Amino acid sequence: MTAAPHTENRVSPAVQCVRIDLAQQTYDILIGSNQLGDDASWKNLPRAGTAVIVSNDTVAPLYLAQLTQRLQPHYARVESVILPDGEAHKTWDSLNQIFDHLLASACDRKTVLFALGGGVIGDMTGFAAAVYMRGVPFVQVPTTLLAQVDSSVGGKTAINHPLGKNMIGAFYQPERVIADLDSLDTLPQRELSAGLAEVIKYGPIADADFLQWIEDNLDALLSRDKAALAYAVKRCCEIKAWVVGQDEREQGLRAILNFGHTFGHAIETGMGYGAWLHGEAVGCGMVMACDLSVRLGLMPPDFLPRMRRLIERAGLPVIGPKLGTDRYLELMRVDKKAESGEIRFVLIEALGRAVVRSAPDALVAEVIGSHCA
Template sequence: MTPPQKAPTRTLVVALAERSYPVHIGAELLTGIGHLLPNTRSGRAIIVTNQVVAAHHLDRLQEGLERADIHHDVIVVPDGEVHKDWATLYDIHTRLLELKAERSTMLIALGGGVIGDLAGFAAATHQRGMPLVQIPTTLLAQVDSSVGGKTGVNHPLGKNMIGAFYQPSAVIIDSATLSTLPDREYASGLAEVVKYGAIRSPELFAWLESNVLPLLSRDEATLAQAIHESCRIKAEIVAADERETGERALLNFGHTFGHAIEVGAGYGAWLHGEAVAAGMVLAAELSVRVTGMPAADNRRLKQLLSRFGLPVRPPSLGDDRYLELMARDKKVEGGKLRLVLLKAIGQAVVVRDVP
């Protein structure tokens, strides 16, 4: 019997002049990872991961590093959003010092968004910067957090409030790692894919509406297309506005409400993509009133999120609690909240001081 055909490896470039880097997308990339990694003067790497990801994917990555004659060590941290904090970051730094990591040692983040953010912040701050390679293993991290250089930790008063912009040397997306991802986490990642269509590409949004079932069944070719299009859109936006002084703010559609949900409900109660999905629904409903977004587009967004099994009703935190949490958001400027709203599917705008 002929084996199933693998989706071809694709490579995008995040164009940031001398700090440009590739985003490699394909299946079964870990064991042959040597030719995808940037050169390292030290010939050494340190992997940061958690016990859940390690059980599924660490062996294959280590096999790939051994084939490439790259000496490596492993730092394992606890799993979960609740551990994306100063204490875990401090533990990573302690291990880097104990392992005598040098400025030229490559730090590899193997995991989802929490691992990518923690390892990225550690790479940005250990000896004021060491090479970073992102190997995201969740759909959400593959289409969003691994690309663009945002790193950081949470604080009890706000999500991602402490961190740095620090670009990786490469992002390696192995879609085969998604085979072990629980359905709830997989759906959480689809929320970010929907976001790209909603803010930038009506064509992507319509394509998603036509490919719900293949995506839910994790069809390899369909999934590869969704990942590629999401990364392409994000790479374009990051290249134009690396530090979020303008256009990059559009990527926060649904996130101001979403971050308030995550903090208000308690870190980990809602997955990030679930909170963003509910946040997009709130932002779209507000868009109908503020920007004149067609009610039909609002319904399309809500229906698509629902078809992917994502929540479209936010938790009842109370208006005062929502406003309190949103007032601490990074997008507050001059004491006034900026919200990303939609004029239509594929057309996002930043609105200041929403009435």
């Protein structure tokens, strides 16, 4: 089943465009190489006197100067806030550093924020934009594969809490997403693999043909072949745009995008944020969710080894940490999909079709016991 239509929109011969159509807002995701080196993608930006780039101390030395140069023709002031890198810093303290700068610089409600970095920077910048002066515009400039295919698209913004990942946040859409594929050239291999977890998830939940394409082209993705990356990013964004367009605030369908995340978030929180990359936890979580799908009779037995092989080939862990069954269950009960303390999982009921449902704790415990060291 192919859920989302394929699109052929192009901004230029080298840049493809996927459009997000929401009830109250429409915006474009621009996908292509050399966007940070070319003015073409930076036309018709939100008007303001000041632009503030939020980045981290890993990405800023690589791309801050280029982005600043792209923005200077459009804004009287272009400033920056540089945060420490990593999931462990997705906190109130880091968020307050953004607010401190905005207030100290007398930034008004037409100030535009630009998120230059991966999912952590994108989530925090979006959350800051959502609440500063009750809302200012922002633009996503994702520099990791995970952010380009998932976290920069769709308007989920948040910070972490010690008791749960992404539990404090808001739905707040960007004005535009500009995904420069060349930024993936500097991505560490571990981060590239982490991004592939979010690529892989789109196949079983929405597009069986895309799952087969990933299996056939995984080596090209791992070697950073630009044509393969361009297709993967575009197809993932098409599927996410289709889902978010129907369910912006995750009241139903959008929950399928959390395939593998119920187990994965438990791993991230239980291990301490940053010990496992988000994509690593999601990859392992997908293995467990596939096993649960098989144990519930939704999928045939050969589905689990097929998915496990693919996830392992992508360089992702398939065995989770030994947190203890009770700890896993405790952490999963505070997952955002949980209802009245009942854990709900995104499971696969046919290739290309997902369902959200609960499962007996005893069966979930068997899955945890089978896949955690």
